[in-house]
Amino acid sequence: MTLTYLDHAASTPMRPEAIDAMMPFLAGTYANPSGSHRFAREARKAVDESRDVVASVLGCRPNEVVFTGCGTESDNMAITGALARTPGVAVCAADEHHAVLEVVEHHGGLVVGVDGVGRVDLDLLAQVLQDAVDAGRHVAVVSVMTVNNEVGSINDIAQVARIVRRFAPGALVHTDAVQAPSWIDLRDVTPHVDLLALSGHKFGGPKGVGVLVERGGPRIDPLIIGGGQERERRSGTHNVAGIVAMATALRLTDEERTTEIPRIAALRDALVDGLLDGLDDVVETVPRADKVAGSAHVCIAGVESESLLFLLDEAEVCASAASACASGAMEPSHVLAAMGVDRSVAMGALRLSLGHASTEADVDRGIDAVTGAVTRLRR
Numbered sequence: 247m248t249l250t251y252l253d254h255a256a257s258t259p260m261r262p263e264a265i266d267a268m269m270p271f272l273a274g275t276y277a278n279p280s281g282s283h284r285f286a287r288e289a290r291k292a293v294d295e296s297r298d299v300v301a302s303v304l305g306c307r308p309n310e311v312v313f314t315g316c317g318t319e320s321d322n323m324a325i326t327g328a329l330a331r332t333p334g335v336a337v338c339a340a341d342e343h344h345a346v347l348e349v350v351e352h353h354g355g356l357v358v359g360v361d362g363v364g365r366v367d368l369d370l371l372a373q374v375l376q377d378a379v380d381a382g383r384h385v386a387v388v389s390v391m392t393v394n395n396e397v398g399s400i401n402d403i404a405q406v407a408r409i410v411r412r413f414a415p416g417a418l419v420h421t422d423a424v425q426a427p428s429w430i431d432l433r434d435v436t437p438h439v440d441l442l443a444l445s446g447h448k449f450g451g452p453k454g455v456g457v458l459v460e461r462g463g464p465r466i467d468p469l470i471i472g473g474g475q476e477r478e479r480r481s482g483t484h485n486v487a488g489i490v491a492m493a494t495a496l497r498l499t500d501e502e503r504t505t506e507i508p509r510i511a512a513l514r515d516a517l518v519d520g521l522l523d524g525l526d527d528v529v530e531t532v533p534r535a536d537k538v539a540g541s542a543h544v545c546i547a548g549v550e551s552e553s554l555l556f557l558l559d560e561a562e563v564c565a566s567a568a569s570a571c572a573s574g575a576m577e578p579s580h581v582l583a584a585m586g587v588d589r590s591v592a593m594g595a596l597r598l599s600l601g602h603a604s605t606e607a608d609v610d611r612g613i614d615a616v617t618g619a620v621t622r623l624r625r
């Protein structure tokens with residue numbers, strides 16, 4: 247049996263071109279890019295060229311790109327770094343990834359509710375910021391994700407930024423855009439924010455490498471201090487192979503986006519329609535018009551996600567219930583809870599996520615496996 251991979255939101259298979267791009271830096275050019283000899287300069291050149299690629303895809307200047315160790319680090323750096331630079335309060339949306347939510351909560355920050363599809367409630371955001379400012383508090387940073395990792399909903403980051411600039415003018419705007427590059431041209435997002443986080447493994451690059459865009463010069467304190475790499479913003483020897491591979495994957499993702507979106511949307515539609523046709527009492531959690539093309543999220547009555555995932559795993563279908571980090575936990579997802587999805591409905595949540603490697607065969611096998619497993623569980 248072949249593995250059916252419907253979990254691209256958790257991680258994507260690496261693009262062959264990204265693997266090819268990284269190999270010379272694992273097997274050949276192993277020098278430390280901070281060194282002064284020619285071998286080191288070769289490695290540094292690869293990092294600099296990758297920085298140029300990332301900047302051009304994100305619509306920022308190369309010197310605004312900081313390479314990090316992962317998306318989680320980028321998010322932590324944005325929030326903790328902003329608070330370290332200018333003490334105050336951090337604010338985020340209730341359905342943020344744990345890499346943002348836990349950090350904001352750790353620092354005693356404020357959490358803003360979301361609407362029924364998982365977008366931050368803009369009126370509430372304005373109110374929370376106004377109340378904080380009225381109470382004499384400095385809002386240091388506001389973080390709202392570009393695309394939600396569980397249900398795929400999309401925030402209007404330009405609008406979020408306008409509200410922040412109006413109600414808390416001194417605050418930095420951060421967006422976790424980790425789930426966005428395959429679906430959204432970030433050149434339309436980056437100019438509106440101060441800080442933007444990416445992670446290499448969500449678009450065909452490797453794990454363990456990320457980006458934090460820090461626009462307009464250093465505006466936050468570094469999280470990792472040491473050798474002063476990345477112009478003192480993120481110390482630690484560069485993951486040269488990872489950076490080169492991530493940039494290659496990002497460039498391809500950008501080039502293919504306009505043709506991939508309709509292809510993957512058609513696959514996603516076939517997948518969800520197949521489930522709705524084959525099973526009773528299945529609801530789409532977020533309307534397709536409000537979410538990215540690769541996201542299929544349904545709540546299935548009469549089954550529990552855990553048991554469903556178990557049977558799907560037996561059928562060699564990779565799927566998820568909550569976000570990858572939380573899957574396996576009995577608690578319904580904080581994202582669905584924030585959206586107001588009833589706990590009993592949320593217990594039957596299933597996330598199937600498609601991406602650059604998805605095929606029609608994946609969709610057909612996914613429909614068969616889910617309908618088969620749900621029918622078994624309901625019996």
Ligand code: PLP
Binds near residue numbers: 569
């Ligand atoms: N933010 C979002 C929205 C994510 O989906 C993820 C990964 O699941 C992360 C942050 C964390 O990224 P990383 O796995 O690189 O730490």
